[in-house]
Amino acid sequence: MSTTFPHWLCKHASERPDAPALREKEFGIWQTWTWREAEQTVRHLACGLAALGLTRGQNLTFISDNRPHVYLGFLAVQALGAVPIPLYQDAVAAEMRFVIEDAGIQMAFAENQEQVDKLLEVRETLPSIGHIVYDDPRGLRHYDQPGLISTEALMQLGQEWDAQHPGAWQAMLDALSPDDVSVILYTSGTTGKPKGVCQTHRSFGESALGGVQTDRLGPTDNVICYLPPAWVGDHLFSFAQWMVAGFTINCPESASTVSIDLREIGPSYYFAPPRIFEGMLTSVSIRMEDAAPFKQWLYAQSMAVARRVGSDVLDGKPVGALDRLKYTLGDLFIYGPLRNALGLSRIRVAYTAGAAIGPELFRFFRSIGINLKQLYGQTETCAYVCIQRDGAVELASVGPAAPGIELKIADNGEVLVKGVSVLQSYYKRPDATAEVIDAQGYFHTGDAGVIDASGQLRVIDRAKDVGKTSRGAMFAPNYIENKLKFFPHIKEAVCFGHERDQVCAFINIDYEAVGNWAERQGLPYGGYVDLAGKPKVLDLIADCIAQVNADLAAEPGMADTQIARFLVLHKELDPDDDELTRTRKVRRNFIADKYAVLVDALYGGRTEQFIETQVKFEDGRTGSVSATLAILDAQIHPAGVQALKAAA
Secondary structure, three states: OOOOHHHHHHHHHHHOOOOEEEEEEEOOEEEEEEHHHHHHHHHHHHHHHHHHOOOOOOEEEEEOOOOHHHHHHHHHHHHOOOEEEEEOOOOOHHHHHHHHHHOOOOEEEEOOHHHHHHHHHHHOOOOOOOEEEEOOOOOOOOOOOOOEEEHHHHHHHHHHHHHHOOOHHHHHHHOOOOOOEEEEEEOOOOOOOOOEEEEEHHHHHHHHHHHHHHOOOOOOOEEEOOOOOOOHHHHHHHHHHHHHHOOEEEEOOOHHHHHHHHHHHOOOEEEOOHHHHHHHHHHHHHHHHOOOHHHHHHHHHHHHHHHHHHHHHHHOOOOOHHHHHHHHHHHHHHHHHHHHHHOOOOOOEEEEOOOOOOHHHHHHHHHOOOOEEEEEOOHHHOOOOEEOOOOOOOOOOOOOEOOOEEEEEOOOOEEEEEEOOOOOEEOOOHHHHHHHEOOOOOEEEEEEEEEOOOOOEEEEEEOOOOEEOOOOOEEOHHHHHHHHHOOOOEEEEEEEOOOOOOEEEEEEEOHHHHHHHHHHOOOOOOOHHHHHOOHHHHHHHHHHHHHHHHHHHHOOOOHHHOEEEEEEOOOOOOHHHOOEOOOOOEOHHHHHHHOHHHHHHHHOOOOEEEEEEEEEOOOOOEEEEEEEEEEEEOOOOOOOHHHHHHHO
């Protein structure tokens, strides 16, 4: 049944007033809000904002890590009929300025002094920001700029306003409609300026309900909130599903303590983009490289069993008695302790979304007993288009259409979506809205895909990124890049090949993983640039690429897209340098233009190339980094080489 999120809050507070709604770890201790306390906090925040002048239809921006007052603040703003707009907390002032101006922001919520300083900088050129609410008062004692108010003072103001306006709170709730805009989430701006995606209570509520029913989520489930509140995935899992299912959300103490807090909470329901799972696998690989020889042997033997039968055991499919015994022993000595070390020992269901996940990475986590599934969607579809069902998880697909969603493939191969999760509009952009929603109501995702005989969708790549080599082979760069990033030593990869005679790649090493490897090799280095250029490191990456090429050679139609040449970049690709979006998606065209001299060197047959690159530091300063990069040829395999070996 469609309703609004403030109404869901009131429902939980009425039915389960003393049950835990959310927790926050502060000074090493977990603090708990019950549903009754959460409702009271939201009421006082909403009334305080009303006292400051926030009215129906206005927008309020949130710039913060995962804090209780952020999620409760969303509800308070929504209760007024206003609209919350979360921004990425690591965005610089210039990025914030665009959204604040575009959305006509007059009020803002800032977590701490750092975010207040950014907003004050923006306000120098956008004086429309009248009030800034801050959550953490540390460092702000002597700030006397007009319009600053703490959440504590705001709630006190709201309590007084509520007492002076009897019936106002209920009137706010009565005025709400499921078709009101509940949030505006700005796109990552991969190909241009970000656009504000207007989603309603109905769209996010129905999307959340479909996931809750599919995975039987309820009040006993636990979720840790650690992903950016501005990301659609966090808004679906940590906010919308929280309201619909009534489970408990947990805010970690800080970004640096997430892994510790994860183990303490032991969530039953977990969501992370592929880069988080890649990081987990890298940490496992580093630990095993440092382990004693016997442990390395035991791990290798156990993982061989897990790769062979782990997914079948998880799905309840028939497994031979001997393999089941081996897997049980592996679970006792390897898989169970590994899940516990990762903080995933209590996981009942886990999801990944936001980017395609490599099949090898996906298989690894399912093989050790973690019920990891893929969820496919975009900001414009509440991150909700396809959901994989238990017992029917296929590594190469993202599952069938989610409840309330209709899928079809256009003549050009693009995935089209119609249903409960599709955006209402782009904010103040009817032209852009008309470009993505056709006359039949289908949203054009921009992804290329196919639907198999069982109704499962397989996403190939972004439609704009899928091309062909000059030899006619289909070139899907993201598919190749995901294979590369499965290796713990490779953090990021960018492949080129459209209308070229061969595929070439930029590689970013994982500094921690490769640094650990170098130390065990007795290989000295003096920072990222030095390490990335070491001949032994280049050989290490060449081995990884050779294995990826062997995989591609064995896949039908992919042999001609093996990586022919590569280089290891002298710097990490960085959102602050505009090379990645804030959700760490590659800005492929920008990178191709910025590093055109390197692309030309790859395809020009050169063996090395000097480059100097401008970089931005966290404190806003700029500098440069330079290096002479080695360009290497990769090992190419005959088509079907792996299949022939397996047959032999």
